[in-house]
Amino acid sequence: MSKQAETLDVERIREDFPILEREFDGTQLVYLDNAATTHTPEPVVETITDYYRTYNANVHRGIHQLSQEASVAYEEAHDRVAEFIGASGGREEIVFTKNTTESMNLVAYAWGLNELGPGDEVVLTEMEHHASLVTWQQIAKRTGAECKYVPITDEGRLDMEAARELITDDTAMVSVVHVSNTLGTINPVSELADIAHDHDAYVFVDGAQSVPNRPVDVEAIDADFLAFSGHKMAGPTGIGVLYGKQHILEEMEPYLYGGEMILKVTFEDSKWNELPWKYEAGTPVICQGIALAEACDYLDDIGMERIERHEADLAAYAYDRLREHADVEVYGPPADDRGGLVAFNLDGVHAHDLSSILNDSAVAIRAGDHCTQPLHDVLGTAASARASFYVYNTRAEVDRLVEAVDDARQLFA
Amino acid sequence: MSKQAETLDVERIREDFPILEREFDGTQLVYLDNAATTHTPEPVVETITDYYRTYNANVHRGIHQLSQEASVAYEEAHDRVAEFIGASGGREEIVFTKNTTESMNLVAYAWGLNELGPGDEVVLTEMEHHASLVTWQQIAKRTGAECKYVPITDEGRLDMEAARELITDDTAMVSVVHVSNTLGTINPVSELADIAHDHDAYVFVDGAQSVPNRPVDVEAIDADFLAFSGHKMAGPTGIGVLYGKQHILEEMEPYLYGGEMILKVTFEDSKWNELPWKYEAGTPVICQGIALAEACDYLDDIGMERIERHEADLAAYAYDRLREHADVEVYGPPADDRGGLVAFNLDGVHAHDLSSILNDSAVAIRAGDHCTQPLHDVLGTAASARASFYVYNTRAEVDRLVEAVDDARQLFA
Amino acid sequence: MYRQQILDHYKNPRNYGELEDPDIEHVGENPMCGDTIKMFVELADDGDTIERVRFVGDGCAISQASASMLSGELHGKSLETVEAMDRDDVADMLGVELSPMRIKCAVLAEKVAQDAIAIHKGEADPVETTTE
Amino acid sequence: MYRQQILDHYKNPRNYGELEDPDIEHVGENPMCGDTIKMFVELADDGDTIERVRFVGDGCAISQASASMLSGELHGKSLETVEAMDRDDVADMLGVELSPMRIKCAVLAEKVAQDAIAIHKGEADPVETTTE
Ligand SMILES: Cc1ncc(COP(=O)(O)O)c(C=O)c1O
């Protein structure tokens, strides 16, 4: 069953990830926690060491050679990321932050806090990650705006009829997760963008779980904003991206204040720098930005369509295998229509216990609420176990997962 | 003249920094731009590669082995940094951010935006970096508060009499740079903290140029907040620190919203996590935090008192040598009382030209306003050249600087 | 981590149930996990010795087994003794090494008992739920 | 980067000074560097050919030498020709390879001239200062 030809040359890919060789008590690691963070391939690690060993320097305004080299690499990293997501405006549409969460907060503070007010509505979905849910909820509170949530269907999809009713001329922002990190649902973001735009609302796409594993084209979606994280796409920790349409980023107020983001400062007032630097105050995430560009190269070399197919295949396989026993509930849409993860519960075994037991077999999954507590309330469970896949995972590893779940079933029988 | 016994075993230290071996057109790099960013020693680079190659994982709530290892290392990194600056409260007083600038903005947003109002005053100094100057200026604007600036004396020191007059019962915050990144002045922060506290104001110490190169004890200073950056202290880019007294951090509202910083979330409202995680929303700067702890070890192994003496020695030497010619103006206090940097101008040569010419001799300095434009207005110049030192610099390198300045003098004669 | 004894306490919790008219009653939760424990305590006439303990709860095996074992341990103890218990006592009781990520599950019951006593003594705010 | 010719233009700027009654006048600055350039242009009777150029300014050798050289180049050119100039023309004029960090210094004068023409033609807001 696990012999089917893989879409990717996984054996070769795995050579780039020495961490996958780790053994616990003689058993090789099976890493299925990729929705939390992915591992970092050698070319990206080498980009990092190369930076520190040969051209580390502060950027933008140093005239000396090291600073020139670092500046050019850092600025070009923005162009590379722009290309990766189809942002034709180039670097001016790409702001480097520290993670998806900060990218959301940037817009919530720079735009939301200034523009929202009583009577305005922010439309979210029941499957939003805390990164957008908590952020908009709190900014709405402070401005008097209101949050509405598009409900999910029994299959774990967005109820698009409800969405059409919830999005009205009062809607100022529609913030939607592209691929749910709990349900695996792939949301019709471009359709939602159309609806939002019909009502002159902006649409913010949370791409944390889509940009890493499928081709994403911001202009095809017509997203006004898109956010994602480096550490979930073979890049380093400490870097996130905010894409914004150029004219919006130009109009918006800055967010963090300080050096690099200004053009002119007096004791009385300040003028802002050009895009995207206006939003990157202080010494930026230089090495992390350059390494993220290398991660884009790495993923493009494999091919985003192929990564998407590979993940879909593993998710479908895991979905089917886990459901061989009736005591396993898998959340979200059916096998043939989901992103590369499966969240599930084994009847009578708390997800935390399950994860501990799986860990005894060196199978690494996540257990908890996956930063979607309100969604878990809707699902009627406090926690779930989640296996999530990436370019280096195999069907044989899914088999290891299923065997370990069998062990747990027996232990708790 | 350059033969004096060094305080540090610089030859041995330099072996940890392969970047210093770089040559441009056959001439070895002289890196004197350390106030902008310092280089990263091999033990820190190896901590980074070790992280990605052996225990990369998301932190805090993963039950599997990798996540446990990463979580423990990341959480202990907070303790290590707390120890480094004498914060007896441990990790609960240490928030990891992406740079000094973000640390400032965190307090300006989480405290300032909520607490400041018309009639309140924020007292800054004329030598503040844009990181604090622009931030407080803009937050004051939004809240109706007012910024006041403690002037500098002709010698480039704070006018403490003026400070005593400016800090009143209307003062809510005193934000002061510990060591000026332009003048090299070492400010009496503990005295300022006393004055501020007499008026029930908080004091925010900008430690970006002090924590890297001298012993700093937040409790001896009695600072309410202290901020600094990893990339200026042998650590990686993408990490900053905010120290805050525990009771203040407990009372303050959170800043960035999202995962990890919450305890409980419903569609309607949220409760916050405990310190310091309440202020670290989303996947944090995991690898960078762990690497910063290693940088603390590296610096402590050398010894912070010795680093301080080494820098003072180089600064005094550079100050004296540059002033051998009357056409050089060096800003700030005299040779025997300054931090490890000298900002100067050569009469008739714009600092940018000077930096370009020095670069032709592989001497890397910074030229510009060093993110202190208003201070440069006070000094009556648009820009200055700045040489700044770190643990690996030598008097011989200062000689190379002085020779290159001589070349520029001749070229422009 | 899952010794037979722990699994047994999880599957067959001791002292499970409610008390009608307890001297002390308190609920605690671990919102991250969804673990909840509600404790009921009856004191002896000296007002200091624990005579009966019951609990109800929901959550992972570690949190529930820990509550079950603790409910037995508490019997006959003075309030002060309970207040002086710490993490190590819980680890000893469970007889396993707890990974850092599971400690909160393990100590929830102990924390609920201690907070309950503090509330009973008027040393803590009675409305607040214990959260770990 | 500092060819003899550049240093010569810096030390002895050509066409330095103001014009009393220029057809076009505009100032630009590079706030990061403190470079400023003010340009004065007189047109021929056709209203399109540049007849006289003067400038005053302050700043680094690259910005000031570039302004001096450009002031000579502009003479006799049509407004359209000037509008069509780009970075490469400036680099050619200076005869050096400009590092990425110094390009803004080098092109300031050209930018001021082009913005001046745009304002003269009513294509740009006359109050704004050129900043690079
Ligand atoms: C005194 C001072 N404060 C703040 C900063 C800002 O640090 P960062 O750019 O790392 O945010 C710097 C460095 O540029 C500095 O020298």
Ligand SMILES: Cc1ncc(COP(=O)(O)O)c(C=O)c1O
């Ligand atoms: C859908 C989704 N949105 C946002 C985030 C937040 O990303 P980060 O923690 O990198 O800020 C995550 C990851 O945890 C996610 O899965």
